[in-house]
Amino acid sequence: MADVSPQSIDALAARLTEVEGYLRLEEKHHVVAELERRSADPDFWNDADAARETMARLAAARDDVEGLVRARAKLDDARAAYELGEETGDDDLLSEAGTLLEGLEHDLSELELSSWFTDDLDHGDAIVTVTPGQGGLEAQDWCEMLFRMYQRYCERRGWKVTVNDAEPGEAIGLNRATFTVSGHNAYGMLRAEQGVHRLVRISPTDAKKRRQTTFAGVEVLPVLPDDVEVEIDPNDLRIDVYHASGHGGQGVNTTDSAVRITHLPTGIVVTCQNERSQLQNKAFAMSVLRSRLYEMELARRAEELDELRGPKRDIGFGNQIRSYVLYPYQLVKDLRTGVETSNVDAVLKDGDLDQFVVGYHRWSVGEDEGQAS
Template sequence: MLDKLEAILHRYEEIGMVLTEPDVASDADRFRKLMKEQSDLTPLVEKYLEYKKCKEAIEDSEQMLEEETDPEMRQMLKDECNENSEKLPQLEQDLKILLIPKNPDDDKNVIVEIRAGVGGDEAALFAADLYRMYNKYAEGKGFRTSLINVEDIGIGGMKTVSFMVEGSGAYAKLKYESGVHRVQRVPVTESGGRIHTSTATVAVMPEVEDDVDIDIPPEDVRMDITRASGNGGQGVNTTDSAVRLTHLPTGIVIYSQTERSQLQNKAKAWALLKAKLYDLKIQEQHDSEAELRRSQIGTGDRSEKIRTYNFPQGRVTDHRIKVTLHRIDDVLNGDLDELVEALTTADQAAKLLKMQND
């Protein structure tokens, strides 16, 4: 590990030197890539320098103890040595976590798609609750959200809704949300007061940027321009602005109608199609790497039941990490930090174990 860290430190210092060269600043693309690499390495380098400083302090204290005879000075040196020795294991653990290969998609914007599952109107109402939950969470993180498409049922529920979440680290925060979410409550549509169980499926996909190779031949996509329908707002329903894309090889259909401009709807529809095809590619890679899927916290499998929201007991349970929070209202109001942090920690622990066993 130390050899690897020294190599990383050397590379970090090398980047710093290269960035001072005049010809690099004139090459915008190279300059941007070097700045990105430097930024990615900074947390690891800073932690490694802290680790080295701690190790050196222990060695200095031990060396001085061999020569020191004054009782007070010896006690002070022992205290310093013990204090730094206690810090060392945590610093080592932090370094191991920082050395885990980073998901290249973690810094990207995401597209979230929520679909009502089992439960009829109640499932659609739950899908709308999840949409509001993610919007409030994104707002609290300083992310920006924009609607791509929504199919509502007229009583506040949503059969399906797709939206973009923009902000650095959006995928890292939301990637564990993919899967089946289950709600247990008395539906507002239920007169008998019986508890129902309904579901909604969440898919979280990184936005596909120019650095990702997703080849979509024009002949593979049929594009239809239609008039927007539903509650689109004043002016939306009066022009042929809605865009429907059909990817013929996979049968994926994308519909975007939330913007007044056909060009804007077209851009959103293509962004969602690219994200879905990229997501499909990643799923296929994971399917061929069974060991990798087992090592993940949340495989991204859309059929995996990941979380239950139980209203009678006021609890939210994440089944992957066996964590239960007894504050369902806070969670549905966007307070997902405790769950996100627990999932991230569990994922890091699983990856560390795999690295140690390899």
């Protein structure tokens, strides 16, 4: 239960006022009214693409407004419960105030995140790929552990996960896992996870029980809306079909349903095998290819800007973003933000990642403000 005192209530009230400023509450009310007026026009759906874009903007604006209204009501209820509890000596009311404040603190963190997501793609879906790095078979096992961790995290957040490709490892684990996450702010949240993840533990396959360090890489791409144009010349593609492997139900290996697309100019290879239909697998693989080419173009432009700005300082060491240590002590630590926890099981088995994801975005906003100044 959250600490309940006039000071803690006032601190959350000040934080809520700041968030209302970030999200431009009054302006959002006008945006909702205007978009609702447009959607009521009899000719609104004549242009289906524009109508869907408008409805998405309306839904996002409504979410922000309703979230702020609920937060303000929760704050008022908590203050009233606390004051009445103090006046009457009713412990149940004081406990209720603490519960309300705890919920408000969580809600404010979510609203702050929404205010930090300034790119339209942040509010959309994400394509996540986990691949093993250094560490041999152990890295394949680590790849599967991360895959399960993200599935649990998405489940906790109420996001839908569609597994697009899960290639079994040579003996244990996975050689690659690609999945699509559908839900509010999925890409914005999950891009905090992009990078190299390091695991330190006693090897489960080593008879001498020696400590081993393994690595896995996590790539997070946005699912691009149809109106984002990425030109792909069909002559630049090599498309191979083959038997799917791994889980997939009866008959998974009886047809050439799996698809591998190679983009010849860049060498990018995309595979999908979890759909029954070859056409569905091809469509998803093309979606991933579009996203990767889009990200590649953004990275190229960012490099050009970096040359003008001067070299960046490295954060941490190498490309590693987070360490998961299971032996000789237990600790998960993000090397960018300093956020850490000794409750390793909560992270790896239960998908308790919000402290790291929120911590990353809070840190990232601070870094951007520091560079701007």
